[in-house]
Amino acid sequence: MNxxxxxxxxxxxxxxxxxxxxxxxxRMDIVHQVGxxxxxxxxxxxxxxxxxxxxxxxxxxNAGKLNREAIEALFLEIFAISRNLELPENIAYLGxxxxxxxxxxxxxxxxxxxxxxxxxxxxxxxxxxxxxARFGVIPIENSSNGIVSDTINCLSSYDVKVIAEVVIDIHxxxxxxxxxxxxxxxxYSKDIAFEQCHRFLANVGLDExxxxxxxxxxxxxxYALQNKNSAAICSHVAAxxxxxxxxxxxxxxxxxxxxxxxxxxxxENGQSGNDKTSILAKLPNTPGALxxxxxxxxxxxxxxxxxxxxxxxxxxxxxxxxxxxxxxSNVKEVLNKHADSIKYLGSYVKEIxxx
Numbered sequence: 429m430n431x432x433x434x435x436x437x438x439x440x441x442x443x444x445x446x447x448x449x450x451x452x453x454x455r456m457d458i459v460h461q462v463g464x465x466x467x468x469x470x471x472x473x474x475x476x477x478x479x480x481x482x483x484x485x486x487x488x489x490n491a492g493k494l495n496r497e498a499i500e501a502l503f504l505e506i507f508a509i510s511r512n513l514e515l516p517e518n519i520a521y522l523g524x525x526x527x528x529x530x531x532x533x534x535x536x537x538x539x540x541x542x543x544x545x546x547x548x549x550x551x552x553x554x555x556x557x558x559x560x561a562r563f564g565v566i567p568i569e570n571s572s573n574g575i576v577s578d579t580i581n582c583l584s585s586y587d588v589k590v591i592a593e594v595v596i597d598i599h600x601x602x603x604x605x606x607x608x609x610x611x612x613x614x615x616y617s618k619d620i621a622f623e624q625c626h627r628f629l630a631n632v633g634l635d636e637x638x639x640x641x642x643x644x645x646x647x648x649x650x651y652a653l654q655n656k657n658s659a660a661i662c663s664h665v666a667a668x669x670x671x672x673x674x675x676x677x678x679x680x681x682x683x684x685x686x687x688x689x690x691x692x693x694x695x696e697n698g699q700s701g702n703d704k705t706s707i708l709a710k711l712p713n714t715p716g717a718l719x720x721x722x723x724x725x726x727x728x729x730x731x732x733x734x735x736x737x738x739x740x741x742x743x744x745x746x747x748x749x750x751x752x753x754x755x756x757s758n759v760k761e762v763l764n765k766h767a768d769s770i771k772y773l774g775s776y777v778k779e780i781x782x783x
Contacts, residue, residue: 478698486503504536519563520546523545524545532596535594563693598624602660609634612659613658615661617661688780702778711769733750734747
């Protein structure tokens with residue numbers, strides 16, 4: 429291409445960029461007007477069901493090169509910027525920086541939000557419950573390791589609502605300052621990360637070196653940088669943050685290793701038409717109690733997507749997900765009938781049926 433043609437194309441790009449900037453600023457002005465009306469009525473600024481509806485509509489209209497993932501990534505960042513211009517968001521998450529929970533939080537709240545890394549799941553719930561954080565992001569389950577007990581315990585104890593779910597693929601790296609794998613004498617990581625990478629460690633002869641469990645894979649990267657002849661099993665992001673060279677990528681044993689996260693806050697969502705509801709159920713210790721309970725879901729036409737038993741303070745409870753929103757008539761019927769046995773956790777836009 430000659431220089432004249434290249435210059436013309438660049439001029440066109442500049443012109444388009446100018447229009448995009450003008451339109452985004454116009455959008456921000458309208459967002460401000462909406463924010464004023466919401467503030468007057470006490471409405472929440474973050475509406476996951478509204479954001480999903482916008483992405484669905486744009487994906488349906490799309491006739492260009494962008495796929496749905498690109499549209500969603502672009503507009504989720506625009507949504508986050510819009511919210512932060514109206515009311516800066518404090519997002520508490522299970523830290524430290526670079527953890528998978530941090531990645532899940534940024535995937536929904538963008539780069540402009542104020543992130544608060546918290547050292548425990550209980551701490552995240554405490555920050556949201558006290559109002560110091562507007563939102564909290566915590567893991568609820570992993571496809572390889574199951575339900576996160578601490579999250580279930582906190583959902584039982586704290587009066588916050590689940591307003592969204594986020595599912596991300598979990599990829600681990602082996603990162604180290606050692607140039608040769610034979611020089612690695614110890615490995616830092618979270619206990620479940622060791623489990624998820626067991627086959628790889630055995631294949632490369634690292635199953636016999638010292639495995640040192642730490643609070644998070646991000647902290648593992650920090651320790652591996654500080655200690656000679658050590659390595660970390662961590663995310664690519666954590667290795668990059670701590671400038672720890674990556675020796676191997678994608679070392680997890682299962683290709684479909686995924687973690688589901690909950691976003692919790694102090695408000696409830698409206699109906700989106702594609703919702704999921706989560707509850708905790710403590711049923712009477714009598715014969716047939718569980719069968720009767722589940723039969724009522726079937727009679728009401730509700731599709732159960734998950735039911736897991738769990739022990740909280742010595743009592744057996746069930747963590748249950750099902751399709752539908754609290755305001756749906758058939759959901760209301762079941763929740764009202766079993767009000768004494770159920771703790772309603774929240775209704776939110778469904779990202780996935782199960783992991």
